[in-house]
Amino acid sequence: MFTENPTTPEEDQSANATGSVGLVAPKRHRFIEPLSLACGRILQDYTLVYETYGVLNAQKSNAVLICHALSGHHHAAGRHSPDDKRPGWWDHYIGPGKPIDTNTFFVVAPNNLGGCHGSTGPVSINPDTGKPWGPDFPALRVRDWVHSQARLADLLGIEQWAVVIGGSLGGMQAMRWSLEYPERLRHCVVIASAMKLSAQNIAFNETARQAITSDPDFCEGRYLERKKLPRRGLAVARMIGHITYLSDDGLGRRFGRELRTGSFQQGTEEVEFQIQSYLRHQGDTFSSSFDPNTYILMTRALDFFDLAREYGDDPVAAFANARCRFLLVAFTSDWRFAPQRSREIADALMHANIPVSYAEIESAMGHDAFLLPSERYETLFLAYMQRVAEEMRGCE
């Protein structure tokens, strides 16, 4: 759940401060062992697309899993070609000398099942019909992603992740990892996330889905078969989401009430604010790169996620199963996943006697802050990861 490749004025300065992973190419693997899903259906086979950065050490103890958020995918760092305009979505934090230091760690970044960037999802062909899955693609839960990622770990020979890291929806996956496979990770980093969505969160997601499904080109989800695309609906969905990922203060600082066209002079009817054109640009860009059914599927997985539901709604009982150490980070102006949601996680972990550290980073950038340069965030994240690296060396 974030702006893909958000840009800020600070971006260029910090991009040069540390190294890039350079040119990268996605890998893909077709898993032929059937995967039982939480919804009761079975995927007979499926493909996962992923990228890796850094080198897996001989002990296979330095692997880091990056779980992506709503609109993210496998391209987390570096560039696909020298003339790529923008690097992967988390390039500020993955690379040589960065918090997730690729000189130390072997980083694995998959595109989730149900995604629209190469992993099996609604845009893939349903082998039973020979047509795109579309709306018939099985509903997915966060745990399904975790199980499919565990198979990817098996494939790569990784028995235990040094760290599983995720922001937002990615943080939910990281937490689910700690409960589903407690022995398979040593650290869990959860950034700007929550144990479950609030009614307000679900309301925003529903509004976004309604925007998509009420587009005349949606065709009940079978738009690919009909050679159509509900672009406008998806663009509106993205605009709604985008507003919620930023803060009032952040938007005000960046756009204020500046006009792009027209003037406030009396007698002038048409004006366009900068924020309008910015939002439209975000919506348009997104709707040409993302699949509407995937958006619906992923927001439903978000809505459905409830870490403690099957533990008697007791997050302490849930986390009592975890065996790893946790780092939690929240951002002060994030109202979509407010710091209070992260404090609830910290409280539950402390009550369960699980090692945890929690920091609340001062930021005006709202939910998107987790992807943007921030001195305190970087320093803290780096300190945590260096500690993980020290532990690793201690075990060698």
Next chain:
Amino acid sequence: MRIDLDVIQEWITHGSCVLDLGCGDGALLEQLGKNRGVTGYGLEIDPGQITRCVERGVNVVEQNLDAGLGNFSDGSFDTVVMTQALQTLRHPHLVVEEMLRVGRDCIITFPNFGQWRARWHLAFSGRMPVSDLLPYEWYDTPNIHFCTFRDFEVLCRERSWTILHRQVVCESMPGGIFKEYLPNLFGETAIYHLTR
């Protein structure tokens, strides 16, 4: 290691679970972990100190003590510690009550404002004392509730807190010799071990 932290270690049971309020750079929790097999968490609000805790591998949670300890249930820790932070709180007595609710016992250390050097400074220069231990001017100090050894004893009596141990420490001369006889005058740092 600060001298009050040395004393505290002696009062904490091996393998116990400790909450350290205003844990600073995490030095105490790190030592308690290494020397006494203690587990626990530190609460801190200073960003730089939080990072230092993380560097040390000490569990630290960003939390403002003035907002209370309402997120912790009764008796969830063996010992709740607060070193050199009492004087920075808005409502120190309420925080101590909370410490005794959340922990079985609690340990508190604070600078003794009744120490002769503070008295001397105020009496003869007519200005608020500024020293190594209290290196702030009156207008920018985080310390808003200074008290003396004797003041704290009065509070303990009024609130019916049981004093398990008490000690004053002093790193400077001549306090080291006389602090046993005149703790309020010669003790630099007061250390209290309380229970309900």
